[in-house]
Amino acid sequence: MATALENANLLSRAILTTQKLRISVSKTFNHMKDGIKVSQDEHGAPKSFASQLQEDLFLINESFIELEKLTMAVRRQREAETIGNTGALSMDPVTDKTPLYPKALETYKWATRLREHSAHSQAFLNNSSIKRSSGSGGSPAKRRKTAPTNLNISTQAVDNLVMNVNRQFHDVKITKIQLNPTVLQVYVSRTLQAIIVLRGLLIERVLIRAHHENTLNDDGTLDLWTASKYEVFQKITEHATAASLRYYLPTMQDLSFRSFMHWLNSFSKLFSTPCRLCGKYIKDNLPPTWRCFRTVEPYHECCRP
Amino acid sequence: MGVTCVTQWPVTENRTVPQAVEVLTKRLDALGASKSGNFGVDCETYQSVPTNVPLKYIHVMHNKEQPYTCYAVTDNRTCLVCENSFEAIMHRLNGFYVPKKTARIESKGTRYEMGDFIIKIGIVSLGPHARGVLVEVEYTPCVIIQDCWPLMVEFMQGFMGAQYTPNTHPMLANKQEVPFNAEDTVFQYLEQFENFVKRGSSTATVR
Amino acid sequence: MQNQDKVLDNSLDYILSRVNDLKKALTDLLMKLEHHHETLNWPSVLNSFALLSGQINTLNRHLKSDKTPVLKNLIILPLKLSQDRDEELEKVTEGRVASFNHDVVPNYLRTKPEPESEEREQVLAKDAAQLSPEVAKKQIDNLNRLSTHLLSMLASQRETWDPDSSKLNITTSSPSDTNMLVGAVNMGRGFKRGMVQQPMSNMGAQMARQGDQHAPVGKIPSGIRTNIKSGGGHFNR
Amino acid sequence: MNPSMSHVLGMVSTGGSSSSSAQQEYLLVGSIMDAASDSLLLRLKALCDNVEIPETFRDHEMVFILRGQNQQAMLRARRSVNPPSSSWQLRYIGQPDVSDKSRMVTVRSYHDCATSKNLPNFLDEIGFKLDYEFVAEGHMFRKGRLKITVSKLYKFSQPGLPESPLDVMTQSQLVELSVVAPSGSENVPEDMRLFAEQLKPLVIVDKLHI
Numbered sequence: 001m002a003t004a005l006e007n008a009n010l011l012s013r014a015i016l017t018t019q020k021l022r023i024s025v026s027k028t029f030n031h032m033k034d035g036i037k038v039s040q041d042e043h044g045a046p047k048s049f050a051s052q053l054q055e056d057l058f059l060i061n062e063s064f065i066e067l068e069k070l071t072m073a074v075r076r077q078r079e080a081e082t083i084g085n086t087g088a089l090s091m092d093p094v095t096d097k098t099p100l101y102p103k104a105l106e107t108y109k110w111a112t113r114l115r116e117h118s119a120h121s122q123a124f125l126n127n128s129s130i131k132r133s134s135g136s137g138g139s140p141a142k143r144r145k146t147a148p149t150n151l152n153i154s155t156q157a158v159d160n161l162v163m164n165v166n167r168q169f170h171d172v173k174i175t176k177i178q179l180n181p182t183v184l185q186v187y188v189s190r191t192l193q194a195i196i197v198l199r200g201l202l203i204e205r206v207l208i209r210a211h212h213e214n215t216l217n218d219d220g221t222l223d224l225w226t227a228s229k230y231e232v233f234q235k236i237t238e239h240a241t242a243a244s245l246r247y248y249l250p251t252m253q254d255l256s257f258r259s260f261m262h263w264l265n266s267f268s269k270l271f272s273t274p275c276r277l278c279g280k281y282i283k284d285n286l287p288p289t290w291r292c293f294r295t296v297e298p299y300h301e302c303c304r305p
Numbered sequence: 306m307g308v309t310c311v312t313q314w315p316v317t318e319n320r321t322v323p324q325a326v327e328v329l330t331k332r333l334d335a336l337g338a339s340k341s342g343n344f345g346v347d348c349e350t351y352q353s354v355p356t357n358v359p360l361k362y363i364h365v366m367h368n369k370e371q372p373y374t375c376y377a378v379t380d381n382r383t384c385l386v387c388e389n390s391f392e393a394i395m396h397r398l399n400g401f402y403v404p405k406k407t408a409r410i411e412s413k414g415t416r417y418e419m420g421d422f423i424i425k426i427g428i429v430s431l432g433p434h435a436r437g438v439l440v441e442v443e444y445t446p447c448v449i450i451q452d453c454w455p456l457m458v459e460f461m462q463g464f465m466g467a468q469y470t471p472n473t474h475p476m477l478a479n480k481q482e483v484p485f486n487a488e489d490t491v492f493q494y495l496e497q498f499e500n501f502v503k504r505g506s507s508t509a510t511v512r
Numbered sequence: 513m514q515n516q517d518k519v520l521d522n523s524l525d526y527i528l529s530r531v532n533d534l535k536k537a538l539t540d541l542l543m544k545l546e547h548h549h550e551t552l553n554w555p556s557v558l559n560s561f562a563l564l565s566g567q568i569n570t571l572n573r574h575l576k577s578d579k580t581p582v583l584k585n586l587i588i589l590p591l592k593l594s595q596d597r598d599e600e601l602e603k604v605t606e607g608r609v610a611s612f613n614h615d616v617v618p619n620y621l622r623t624k625p626e627p628e629s630e631e632r633e634q635v636l637a638k639d640a641a642q643l644s645p646e647v648a649k650k651q652i653d654n655l656n657r658l659s660t661h662l663l664s665m666l667a668s669q670r671e672t673w674d675p676d677s678s679k680l681n682i683t684t685s686s687p688s689d690t691n692m693l694v695g696a697v698n699m700g701r702g703f704k705r706g707m708v709q710q711p712m713s714n715m716g717a718q719m720a721r722q723g724d725q726h727a728p729v730g731k732i733p734s735g736i737r738t739n740i741k742s743g744g745g746h747f748n749r
Numbered sequence: 750m751n752p753s754m755s756h757v758l759g760m761v762s763t764g765g766s767s768s769s770s771a772q773q774e775y776l777l778v779g780s781i782m783d784a785a786s787d788s789l790l791l792r793l794k795a796l797c798d799n800v801e802i803p804e805t806f807r808d809h810e811m812v813f814i815l816r817g818q819n820q821q822a823m824l825r826a827r828r829s830v831n832p833p834s835s836s837w838q839l840r841y842i843g844q845p846d847v848s849d850k851s852r853m854v855t856v857r858s859y860h861d862c863a864t865s866k867n868l869p870n871f872l873d874e875i876g877f878k879l880d881y882e883f884v885a886e887g888h889m890f891r892k893g894r895l896k897i898t899v900s901k902l903y904k905f906s907q908p909g910l911p912e913s914p915l916d917v918m919t920q921s922q923l924v925e926l927s928v929v930a931p932s933g934s935e936n937v938p939e940d941m942r943l944f945a946e947q948l949k950p951l952v953i954v955d956k957l958h959i
Contacts, residue, residue: 105795190449190482210446212484230421230446271444271453281456282463285420357817358876375862377871385871387839387864393772394841394860400820401876684785684951689921694778694957696902696918700812700881703904 007074014070021063028056158182161201161254165261171268172261177215178222185215186261189268192233194240195224201253203244203260208237235289235301236267246293266296277303307421307445308485310457311493312471313500314426314438322428322435326414329426329440332464338417344425345369346494347411351395351402358401365395366491376491384488407432410498412439421445422460429501436501440465441490448484520581526574534567590617773932774842774859777945779954780921786899789924789951790888793897796947797890804889806900807831811869813877824877826868830884837868845957854938855957859929884915887922894937895944898925924952 031052162174162184171189176182182198190211197205209215209228217223227234243263249256274281275288276297288298292305299305316325346368353361364378367389375392377385385391395402412427423443429436442461447453462469541560544552574580595613602610609616624630695701781789794803810827825840843858864871869879887900901922903915926945928937945954 101791102794190484191447191452210448212448232421232446269452271447271456272451274455281459285422285460287456353876354817357820358815361875363875379871379874381874383867383871383874385864385868388862390860390862391839391864394824394839394862397841397843397858397860398815398822401815401817401822683782684788685779685781685924685953686921689782689919690778690780690923690955691958692919693780693902693921693923696883696904697885697923698957702918703881703883 010070010074014067014074017063017067017070021060021067024056024059024063028053028060031056155179155182158198158201161257165258168258169261169265172265183222183224186264187211188264191268191270192236194264197224198257201257202248202250203257206237206240206244208233208240232270232286232289235286236270239290240264243291243293263291263293263296266291266298270298273298275300275303277305306448306485306487306490307423307443308447308450308453308457309441309443309490309493310461310471311439311441311490311497312461313497314440314465316437322438325438326426326428329438329464330415333417333419333424333426336419336464338419338424341416341418341423343369343414344416344427345411345413346427346491347409347413348495348498350405350408352405353402354400361402362405363395363402364495365392366495368487368491368494370490371487374487376488378491378495382492384491386488408502410436410502412494412498424464429498431501436504439494439497441494443490449482450485451482516581519579520586523574523580527571530567530571530574534564534571537563537567588621590621593617771932772859772929773846773934774857775928775930775934775937775941776855776857776957777926777941777954778855778957779924779926779948779952780919781899781924781952782921783901785951786922789899789948792948792951793888793890793899796944797892797897799891805887806889806898807884807886809882809884811882812880813869813872814880815875815877822877823880824872826872828866828868835866837864837866838862839864839868852938853942853956858932861929883918885923892944893940894928894930895941896925896927896929897944898927899923900925924948924954926954 035049158176162176165172166174173187175185177185181204184194184196184198186194186196188194193209193211193213193215195205195207195209195215196203205224207224207227210230210233213228213233215223227237244260247256247259247263270289271281271287273288275283276292276299278300280300281287283300283302286300288300288303290299290301290304291297292299314325314329316322320328346366348364348366351363351365353359362380364376366376366378368374368376373389375387375389377387377391377395410429410431412429414425414427417424417426421444423441423445425441425443427439427441429439440461442457444453444457444460458471461471537560541557541564544556544560575583590612593612593614595611597611601612609620625633692702696703790803807830808827809830810825813824813826815822815824823842825842826837827840828834828837839862841858841860846856846858849856873879882905884903884905885898885900886903887898890897890899899922902918904918906914906916926941928934928941930937948954
């Protein structure tokens with residue numbers, strides 16, 4: 001250990017000396033190339049070219065001797081250790097525990113790929129060189145700016161509300177799947193799921209999908225936009241959006257949310273409750289998708305009172 | 306994959322099989338169903354070689370709805386869902402299981418869509434002969450049969466006639482309310498196919 | 513008669529030219545050894561030897577061939593010996609033989625080895641003949657043992673001389689492990705519980721192989737033979 | 750060589766494999782001692798396509814045998830234990846084709862298919878009996894259509910529990926070089942041999958000698 005440290009010291013000194021040597025050598029050459037300017041030594045007497053050269057050479061010699069000494073010292077240290085093993089160090093990549101080698105490989109492959117991808121995309125972009133409007137890039141920032149600050153409600157409040165509603169309705173299971181903006185996923189029985197985007201505690205957007213439909217995109221991001229592929233749930237999404245407006249009470253946000261959940265809860269037996277008016281399950285190939293806002297009784301869209 | 310119900314559409318004495326199908330398709334057209342291609346469900350039965358294995362059957366079934374999937378059903382109704390290459394493996398077991406002769410039975414026909422419902426009307430053929438008509442109704446938004454059974458019955462009565470009542474669905478007997486899956490459809494077809502084979506063999510012996 | 517002479521002449525000419533070639537190659541080699549021994553490298557020496565051996569071969573082939581007249585049957589008779597310098601002879605032999613005298617003639621025209629060497633050869637032959645085969649074998653074995661020992665010593669010494677090469681030759685895989693792993697994956701050797709079961713299942717696998725390839729009936733005995741062998745292998749393990 | 754493209758090509762070829770009937774597995778095997786396995790992995794990382802996501806696996810394989818009067822059939826069921834997977838892989842592997850001695854690789858007929866999780870149960874019902882089982886853990890590499898696995902084998906201390914403590918088989922890891930391709934793909938053995946050459950002298954992969 002100590003020898004290694006000493007060795008390192010020697011090596012760093014050797015490097016410094018080498019630098020010194022190089023400087024003095026290049027200085028010498030410069031002097032020889034440019035000739036000697038009329039310079040003065042400490043005592044003010046002009047120096048001759050020969051004496052300057054002599055001085056330079058003396059410096060070089062000094063550094064060189066020092067370097068040589070250092071090299072000798074270093075070599076002696078190395079002989080104390082087994083040279084065989086140090087030799088193997090460079091040959092066997094495994095003993096090199098630093099992740100340099102795999103990282104380099106990875107980088108290389110990534111770089112190759114990146115180049116290919118960018119070549120492809122460049123080709124594509126050249127084909128369709130429509131100028132993107134500069135406004136589109138700025139709009140999200142603008143939207144963020146107008147985000148209402150008066151509706152800022154602590155996440156604690158949202159959590160409490162979710163907990164309460166979960167307790168209140170047996171068939172409803174609410175989970176918070178995104179924090180900002182708050183997005184709730186509501187499972188109603190095994191019938192449907194609702195994706196609810198909240199602003200404060202007010203419902204910003206409702207999307208109804210089948211219980212077994214995906215919530216996430218293929219790349220794992222939250223899908224807030226794709227409508228359900230089933231007509232029933234497309235229809236219910238419409239009604240739910242209407243309901244969210246019907247129950248919209250900016251002053252009593254808590255109540256607004258609860259009434260909406262109450263309404264939504266009435267869909268838990270969507271497929272097994274007949275229409276209140278005609279007594280049938282199906283009309284236009286759809287079950288009763290409309291719910292009375294007050295009594296939450298089921299009706300077909302065209303049967304509603 | 307929603308809930309399905311496979312039932313037989315009776316072919317009455319004075320009608321041929323294509324005529325029976327026509328009655329249904331006309332009604333569906335009138336109700337505004339739109340055609341959405343063809344469908345097919347087939348079943349090939351492998352029988353064990355008695356010297357090597359005690360008598361057992363494996364039914365290897367395909368549903369065109371899941372074109373890369375193959376269903377292997379044992380006597381105990383264990384259904385192995387697998388890739389189509391399973392058949393190649395079955396052929397490799399030819400010392401133990403061989404395809405039963407003339408046991409390839411299939412139901413082929415047109416697929417209709419009506420809102421969230423999918424209706425498939427298929428002609429069942431055992432070998433070269435048409436044996437009857439099977440109707441499959443699928444209600445796609447729902448996966449729990451207990452939830453939507455009355456709704457489906459109502460829908461089926463809507464185009465198959467008010468007096469028509471489908472048999473109680475085998476899955477209804479199941480106390481646990483488990484989500485419906487593709488195997489359950491295949492089981493229903495297998496059940497119906499077995500009925501056809503039984504009836505076919507009994508009529509053959511009568512003749 | 514004249515024809516035979518002609519053939520003889522041709523043949524002698526040919527031999528002469530071959531021998532000259534040989535001589536030239538030899539002098540070349542000697543030159544190399546003498547003057548360039550500092551820069552000389554092994555491949556070039558080997559090249560020279562290869563050349564020599566090739567030329568000797570062609571010479572031998574020619575001497576043995578049917579077309580060559582049997583030189584053995586020809587007689588050379590020294591008619592006149594003289595102590596005087598013979599200029600002609602000196603030129604022909606490139607200065608090696610100055611005169612055709614009593615000193616050199618017996619050596620040059622000799623057809624048999626010297627009596628002393630002949631004697632020693634005969635003694636050796638007699639010794640060899642007397643040796644019993646067992647003793648001979650023992651001696652050969654002895655020699656072999658010694659040489660293998662020597663070889664192994666050399667090899668072990670080599671590792672100390674040349675640590676790098678020994679490091680690179682670390683065994684990284686062992687065939688026995690390969691066999692074990694392959695047997696385990698494919699036949700379940702070592703995975704199954706109970707030793708009694710093993711030969712049984714092994715036999716089963718053999719049968720499956722036959723079944724799989726639809727082997728004709730005639731092939732079955734061979735399958736059984738290998739089966740017994742592999743089963744035996746198990747018990748030995 | 751474009752790694753992403755060959756990856757896609759590999760996928761295509763495996764995707765197409767299910768439809769074609771006469772599939773064959775071209776195989777070379779070898780082993781590497783545990784101590785040297787790191788060097789082998791590094792070398793494979795340099796040689797193969799999927800370096801950025803080195804694929805590791807821990808699979809549980811069960812081998813089932815159906816014995817008849819004078820023949821038997823063997824099927825292999827395999828599933829991933831880590832990460833736990835609900836699907837199984839069913840494989841049929843024929844005996845090595847020894848008709849052509851000059852071939853440089855083992856060739857045997859091969860069929861595989863993905864199945865649902867009730868595979869062991871299914872095989873049991875159609876008469877197969879479990880013959881042996883093991884756990885293989887290791888790395889998987891791809892190079893074009895070549896698949897290279899380096900795996901350590903474990904045997905069960907308790908039957909049927911892949912989570913139970915496992916016993917190591919040997920101090921070596923199994924190295925397999927395989928290609929599944931339609932029969933008669935002539936340049937496959939050559940590709941494999943060239944690749945095997947690059948693994949020397951760390952691992953010598955050879956034909957199966959059972």
